[in-house]
Amino acid sequence: MFDYDSELARHHERLLEALGLRPGDRVLDIGCGTGRTTRDAARAASPGTALGIDLSEPMVARARLQAEAEGLGNVDFVQGDAQSHAFPPEYFTLAVSRFGTMFFGDPVTAFANIGRALRPGARFVQLVWQAADHQEWHTAIRAALSPGPASSASAPAGEDPFALADPQVVTEALTGAGLTAVDVVDVHEPVCYGPDAERALAAVLQLRMAREWIGDLDAVSAERALDRLRVALDAHDTGAGVWFDSRAWLVVARRG
Template identity: 35%
Template sequence: MAVNAEQAEDWNGASGREFIEQRERHEQMLGRLRARLLAAAAIQDGEYVLDVGCGCGETTILAARAAGSGHALGADFSRIQVAEARRLAAAAGVANARFEVADVQVHPFGAGVFDVALSSFGVMFFDDPAVALGNLRKALRRGGRLAFVCWRTRAENPVFTTGFDAAAAILGLREMPGPGAAFSLADTARAGALLSGAGFGGMEFVKADEPMLIGRDVDDVLAYERTSPTATEILTGLSPAQGDELTRQVRDRLMTYASPGGVVMPGAAWLVTAQAV
């Protein structure tokens, strides 16, 4: 059963394919933030863990290893990413990780099944976050732990403001991008109210600021940006001259973050922890 139809369509389509193709890049980008998430989750041997919006399963696999004699379930409504997650877990020999195509907002996990629920940037996309968090609370035992990372504002994260969509808006070729679903939990007052209403207590919001290595050099990142679904859509509707100017604008923006070690941008997230009450 799925209710987040628009998101499911996107993550089973262009966005999901891009994440699979760029999986290793995204791992290096988010590795420091994922490490902080796992440290905050403090998974113990024998615990049952739910990874929300597991994508290609990297966090689930790490959680399964930490759980030892327990197990980790990765849930995502992207069939293509779940298939990739299963492949990666099998290749890594992690037998206590399993994956399910599921819309966490409504999936019947059962009551009090999990000790820990965690998510690496997978909790921001629900049509009804109150219902989704309520379903997560039901799946956790009393006293169970919730830990997730979510983006702070777009303005604090240049990875979202240096690409083709923002450059096209500056050139007057399209409207400036709105806040978007990725930033739906950036407001801690709203996120805290949602968590409290769903039956969580002891909420803590910690600023997680970590450098993100986007690519080895500007040309590498520019090629990555050009192949994104958004850039493909924009460039298709432009003349060659407009496309060249837009590409130059993006290149100039990326140069700001270039260094001998690669293109590195600051990443600004919330590391959120709470307890099921």
């Protein structure tokens, strides 16, 4: 399982700063993955609570095990779709998502469902990727594994990590869902794929995009692509990890 917590460590710090968690908060974590953000929120909000939701049962299972190992009794996880899950109405004081909202098939419907779960005045804070050409991790890996011209076809709904890259698109989706006071702030932080190039290679090959690009190649072309990827990872090995530049949007909205 890919280690998103290590990849997104710098972004995670920025997100926690923006949350401004307070004791007694009731936090909803959308697309929680293995639950790092949910658990950190639970600690900061105690004696409040945190609930994480994610489509992936393996990730939710790992999140539960980690919370138990850390002795957190005020955190819970549910496997489900935040777009349609029946959250308790007007219950949560804060909603958060660390790169988990770009994959909704219908963002307006999803944001409206999340909004109904928030108390009036509560914030919804999310990180989403900016455009693909602002992501060195995407452009460098793609250049290595799929060096031909980029396809002009759009990714199917629910599969595009850059679906909310346009601030106007995410703003319109949030306001269309009834949320207000939308604020979009640039976040410029690198991502890390491992402590060294060898382990970064193993990590990258767990990514869906990498598997799909290699899967389109014959055996000889695939080996050449892997050689190019090794060169790219070596070039980004700082001696303190393999880092690639990236840009995200920190998006904040409120339940009216």
